[in-house]
Amino acid sequence: MTYARLGVGMVGYSFMGAVHAHAWNTAPRFFTLPLHPELTLLAGRNAEAVTAAAARFGFAETTTDWRTMLTRDDVDLVDVCTPGDTHAEIAIAALEAGKHVLCEKPLANSVAEAEAMAAAAASAAEHGVRAMVGFTYRRVPAIQLARQLVAEGALGQIRHVRADYLQDWLSDPSAPLSWRLDKSKAGSGALGDIGAHVIDLAQFITGEQITAVTGMLDTFVAERPIAASAAGLSATAGEGMGPVTVDDSAAFLARLSGGGNGVFTATRFAQGRKNAIRIEINGSRGSLAFDFEDMNVLHVYDAEEVAERAGFRRIVVTEPGHPFVAAWWPPGHGLGYEHGFTHQAVDLVTALAEGSQPTPSFADGLAVQRVLDAVERSAATGTWLAVSG
Amino acid sequence: MTYARLGVGMVGYSFMGAVHAHAWNTAPRFFTLPLHPELTLLAGRNAEAVTAAAARFGFAETTTDWRTMLTRDDVDLVDVCTPGDTHAEIAIAALEAGKHVLCEKPLANSVAEAEAMAAAAASAAEHGVRAMVGFTYRRVPAIQLARQLVAEGALGQIRHVRADYLQDWLSDPSAPLSWRLDKSKAGSGALGDIGAHVIDLAQFITGEQITAVTGMLDTFVAERPIAASAAGLSATAGEGMGPVTVDDSAAFLARLSGGGNGVFTATRFAQGRKNAIRIEINGSRGSLAFDFEDMNVLHVYDAEEVAERAGFRRIVVTEPGHPFVAAWWPPGHGLGYEHGFTHQAVDLVTALAEGSQPTPSFADGLAVQRVLDAVERSAATGTWLAVSG
Amino acid sequence: MTYARLGVGMVGYSFMGAVHAHAWNTAPRFFTLPLHPELTLLAGRNAEAVTAAAARFGFAETTTDWRTMLTRDDVDLVDVCTPGDTHAEIAIAALEAGKHVLCEKPLANSVAEAEAMAAAAASAAEHGVRAMVGFTYRRVPAIQLARQLVAEGALGQIRHVRADYLQDWLSDPSAPLSWRLDKSKAGSGALGDIGAHVIDLAQFITGEQITAVTGMLDTFVAERPIAASAAGLSATAGEGMGPVTVDDSAAFLARLSGGGNGVFTATRFAQGRKNAIRIEINGSRGSLAFDFEDMNVLHVYDAEEVAERAGFRRIVVTEPGHPFVAAWWPPGHGLGYEHGFTHQAVDLVTALAEGSQPTPSFADGLAVQRVLDAVERSAATGTWLAVSG
Amino acid sequence: MTYARLGVGMVGYSFMGAVHAHAWNTAPRFFTLPLHPELTLLAGRNAEAVTAAAARFGFAETTTDWRTMLTRDDVDLVDVCTPGDTHAEIAIAALEAGKHVLCEKPLANSVAEAEAMAAAAASAAEHGVRAMVGFTYRRVPAIQLARQLVAEGALGQIRHVRADYLQDWLSDPSAPLSWRLDKSKAGSGALGDIGAHVIDLAQFITGEQITAVTGMLDTFVAERPIAASAAGLSATAGEGMGPVTVDDSAAFLARLSGGGNGVFTATRFAQGRKNAIRIEINGSRGSLAFDFEDMNVLHVYDAEEVAERAGFRRIVVTEPGHPFVAAWWPPGHGLGYEHGFTHQAVDLVTALAEGSQPTPSFADGLAVQRVLDAVERSAATGTWLAVSG
Secondary structure: OOOOEEEEEEEOOOHHHHHHHHHHHHHHHHOOOOOEEEEEEEEOOOHHHHHHHHHHHOOOEEEOOHHHHHHOOOOOEEEEOOOHHHHHHHHHHHHHOOOEEEEEOOOOOOHHHHHHHHHHHHHHHOOOOOEEEEOHHHHOHHHHHHHHHHHOOOOOOEEEEEEEEEOOOOOOOOOOEOHHHOHHHHOOOHHHHHHHHHHHHHHHHHOOOEEEEEEEEEOOOOEEEEEEEEEOOEEEEEEEEEEOOOOOEEEEEEEEOOOOEEEEEEEOOOOOOOOEEEEEEEEOOEEEEEEHHHOOEEEEEEOOOOOOOOOEEEEEOOOOOOOOHHHOOOOOOOOOOOHHHHHHHHHHHHHHHHOOOOOOOHHHHHHHHHHHHHHHHHHHHOEOEEOOO | OOOOEEEEEEEOOOHHHHHHHHHHHHHHHHOOOOOEEEEEEEEOOOHHHHHHHHHHHOOOEEEOOHHHHHHOOOOOEEEEOOOHHHHHHHHHHHHHOOOEEEEEOOOOOOHHHHHHHHHHHHHHHOOOOOEEEEOHHHHOHHHHHHHHHHHOOOOOOEEEEEEEEEOOOOOOOOOOEOHHHOHHHHOOOHHHHHHHHHHHHHHHHHOOOEEEEEEEEEOOOOEEEEEEEEEOOEEEEEEEEEEOOOOOEEEEEEEEOOOOEEEEEEEOOOOOOOOEEEEEEEEOOEEEEEEHHHOOEEEEEEOOOOOOOOOEEEEEOOOOOOOOHHHOOOOOOOOOOOHHHHHHHHHHHHHHHHOOOOOOOHHHHHHHHHHHHHHHHHHHHOEOEEOOO | OOOOEEEEEEEOOOHHHHHHHHHHHHHHHHOOOOOEEEEEEEEOOOHHHHHHHHHHHOOOEEEOOHHHHHHOOOOOEEEEOOOHHHHHHHHHHHHHOOOEEEEEOOOOOOHHHHHHHHHHHHHHHOOOOOEEEEOHHHHOHHHHHHHHHHHOOOOOOEEEEEEEEEOOOOOOOOOOEOHHHOHHHHOOOHHHHHHHHHHHHHHHHHOOOEEEEEEEEEOOOOEEEEEEEEEOOEEEEEEEEEEOOOOOEEEEEEEEOOOOEEEEEEEOOOOOOOOEEEEEEEEOOEEEEEEHHHOOEEEEEEOOOOOOOOOEEEEEOOOOOOOOHHHOOOOOOOOOOOHHHHHHHHHHHHHHHHOOOOOOOHHHHHHHHHHHHHHHHHHHHOEOEEOOO | OOOOEEEEEEEOOOHHHHHHHHHHHHHHHHOOOOOEEEEEEEEOOOHHHHHHHHHHHOOOEEEOOHHHHHHOOOOOEEEEOOOHHHHHHHHHHHHHOOOEEEEEOOOOOOHHHHHHHHHHHHHHHHOOOOEEEEOHHHHOHHHHHHHHHHHOOOOOOEEEEEEEEEOOOOOOOOOOEOHHHOHHHHOOOHHHHHHHHHHHHHHHHHOOOEEEEEEEEEOOOOEEEEEEEEEOOEEEEEEEEEEOOOOOEEEEEEEEOOOOEEEEEEEOOOOOOOOEEEEEEEEOOEEEEEEHHHOOEEEEEEOOOOHHHOOEEEEEOOOOOOOOHHHOOOOOOOOOOOHHHHHHHHHHHHHHHHOOOOOOOHHHHHHHHHHHHHHHHHHHHOEOEEOOO
């Protein structure tokens, strides 16, 4: 495989497909990449729809059978943007075929699947074939800065992580059933879809693991109109009602490996909160706070400062010295949601060229999956459970 | 007992004593009260200190034995501002002596004590003698407005309560042991001292009860310098070290009586958060959010508005039509911490004159105590516990 | 005159009277004062109303003729809380009678009056009789901290002052005429009533003077219902309409003595802004920002910090080491509007006991008056005018 | 000229070139356009640099002589991204050659040039050739919503516009001279570079004109190191010092055509403010407030609501029904700085296909230029000047 170009085959072309394609198109225009991504092949079951999407996204060819890309020499990387129930099958097959894999989160719909995927990734890595899971919020510059600060010791010993992921698009009981509300497709509801993000962010920023949890799941609206069609998070209602088989809201208490504790919430019923990823971390030396609704800002408190002069510092994370920012605009010209995906593409391509392991790895994805699993089981038993692994 | 005046006997003269005295002095200057509070007698064990406090606060007389006030005809109400271990003894004795009682929170250090107090209050009420517990944050105008909105149905069915009470004064491991860190005096740590407030606020605003919990308690710093002296929340170190016997941080998941859920945190280790009482409530029709660090503001979201025009409304709760505000300043001229205490005095005096039950009652205080107890026991067992009673 | 007590005679008992009385009552309960203020005499033209106010505020006696207090040995200080048209007469008479004077702002309705007052104050000072003007916002702790920071050089050379005082109580054209809209009583409108505050704050915080201005005045609603009665900023309509003879809004550009520039606004037509005093100051080394709608907070930017870690610091000005705060509550337990008045009383009493000049002096009040005058004249001529004096 | 494709020739490839190219690349991937933009030709004087830029941006060819594109049949539109001193020459030549023009702001460096350009645009329009000026902030969705609200009458009669554009990149006196500090290239400093944006936004949102002004210009740092090279807003110092020939800061008072007033500031010396475009508009029925540092949010106050329930509504402008948003991400997944440019490209292409006049037109650009000119002249004379035209 020559690395002058990086042929990308993508499976799926909905919300995640659109933003991944944008990232592949944009990354080489703003960053100097060691390989040039080419949008080679787009796979999807509906021939007409996949053709239209390919035209829009800039893919050269389409297929209605994702397995086609396994045998194409011009596809170097398979980008998995499908619902969770297909992640394991596609990713493992691709890795076994010697294709690098970028897989959307959550890694899988069960720990067993995630373990198989992590094992496949480990085997593939022996041959220089790499796998990455798409926890894209890690690459929001403010989150990168948060990680740097914790790694530098700016927070000291971590005492508390409070992390909420708040949306409201299911508050309306007439919002239709989409695949995200179907356990067989999505694995879980708010827990896996958005809770997975804050679990990963908490572990990424602190550099610690969640070691035990006790959780609480709720499904507030048990039946919804069956969806006729869907796009992004929205869908239009078709005929008849169907059961919601996933959680509408998840919350859990957690133990962290460094001795601190955590409190997590994920819900699609927080009226007025559209995509509020809120993380506050308190340590012995300081604190930090982030809200994705104001994504270009990180609030940092340094407890070593004189009390009368101390306060949460509102850092506008748009300086050239901030992670990824030099490639973009001058200070104060904020970035948006999709930039995290572009940064993800940049780091992935760089790792592939260097022959190093991109992060988050499938092992990281598995670690999140184990927390999701423990939350779900603890919610059923009403007890604390260790996060296995 | 004639109600032309209301003789107030107060026990304790530290932080809570100061703010209660201010409330008694201030209430009649800004509100038209049916009875005139007079600061008759201040009780404290240290004769010199109590005399100095009485002079400063405006009490006419002092005593080193609080029992003195039980037999004084000119004391109509006993205001209990001591640590929690003495609440039951003083309040019950006062009620039995026919004195109205205002007792600081948490009502007691145990459910058993709180039950005895509630029973005493119930008996006293039969004779027109009244008891109130000092959950003062209920009377911050923004909190009153929050309650009004929920009662009017503006939030619809309650889905979520997230409530944090964040302080940082114990983050420093050299902060001395004060009575608040001694289980025998304080009953519990962050849980009872500040967690009690957010439990009460959640129940007050929603009009619902917490029915079951699973909790997590932490003591991050096990030993601290023994305090030589203390004032407010601060203390100066003396010689030697002593054990911290209470929790530094408490968190719990909760079930609400209306079918929603709750997530609560109370901590003294949130660096940079000084007195951040944060409450967000999401219902089927809307949401509200409050932070005591910006105490004159309530944020309200109305989900019935057109999506493109909807948003959290930042209501500056200083209009003449807002609860208690007409007595104070023009719009935008904000109130402070102590105003809640003044409002508490106003409502208490009004209830006494009317012969009605002031709220929160000792039964309300007991309800909070039962939650505290369930949190503490669930943290020990690692299981969910119903809130008894 | 013995200083064991400080007999206070107050003229006026409306909005300003209420908050001044509260300050006199509260100051000795929270601060250790060298003199004990006693509310000796309250003057007002309406016998019934003044008697009621005295009872509420705690004044021992009343009079319908303020001149009475000039000859009373038990009145040491005259506190002038009347509309601006009477300030000069009362203050000068009181100073000449050997009474200390605290006079509400703006000092007068014209430069000529203010000059006479400043001259009277200078003469009185030779005999140890003191005069102070009530720019109370100077003593909000966050403003004091702002002044400290500038004085320490934390901002370096001042480049910009932007200061807005925004209210909205006149936006409604049916809001009645009160004395504040009558040029003969109030001197000017938004300019003198609220613009005076931001002028004084800008000069106080920066330690510089406004040296030249060009202004713009507007009266958006030329006629209003005549007021039947008034309280605070609100009034009820009576019969008939009358002309508004003052400005509804004022704005001006300014030159500062240190080489920087200023932009000021004062308006009663900023819908939704209730009492928003917003000041941002940018210097060569840093910036600060304040908004009275969040009065316990000061935002401070230090440009000497590393760019990637720099940001406006949100200082919650409630630490014991912050100005005036140690007397009040623990960190995070915010203060309200009236505390500035209490602090003003504390500093005034302390200065009187020390025999030093309290600030802001009548000379400071005159300096503000000269700016007001220059703004008004420049608005008429459409040119820049030097601030005389 | 067939409109199946739209051949774009761009002149300039620095900061503005990069973001325009991104817009041309991105617009057709997210929006259904009636014409397909093709990046045909990139012009710049440095052959090596323009070649590298073309490769990065995706242009098919390059030239070192912009006049080349006037005779190329495959160039339909000339996109002028050069400093202001060349706008008139290029834009007029392009229009006369029958090419559509998109020209960066400010339209020109003088009113005379802008008049010539507007005249050329008017002539060209008779032949269906169109010209647009790049006031891109108009197409931030929150600004579009602001315009909609004012147009619907939600604010009533406009009383006040306060608009600040605050940056800090020149606060450091060692920041080098770039072309933006050279009057012969840039025309003016903060005034034309960033003040032009807030002038245009104020006129766009209100639908009114600024009719008279009095201004104040300052150059705080008179000499700076000569720049060796520059990129975006930053530059590296070369040898020697040179004079700053433009303003560092501009401020002015304004009269609006509807009877209200305005206060405007533009500065590069506001330490800590990176790209803070702050606009608050107060009308008789309501207010709105915007800050580009939180660009996905618009704050709106409706004065017709009941006082006790009214407050500034924080609208997160990411709903599908908000302008341009449906093409992007789900609610709460915010947009960034460059999206305004993409929206500009979409509307321009749409107007070209429809044969309608895109806005802002060169006449709109001229209107801004006339305000800039009046500010500059009024600052010199110290008097109010009518905005001519």
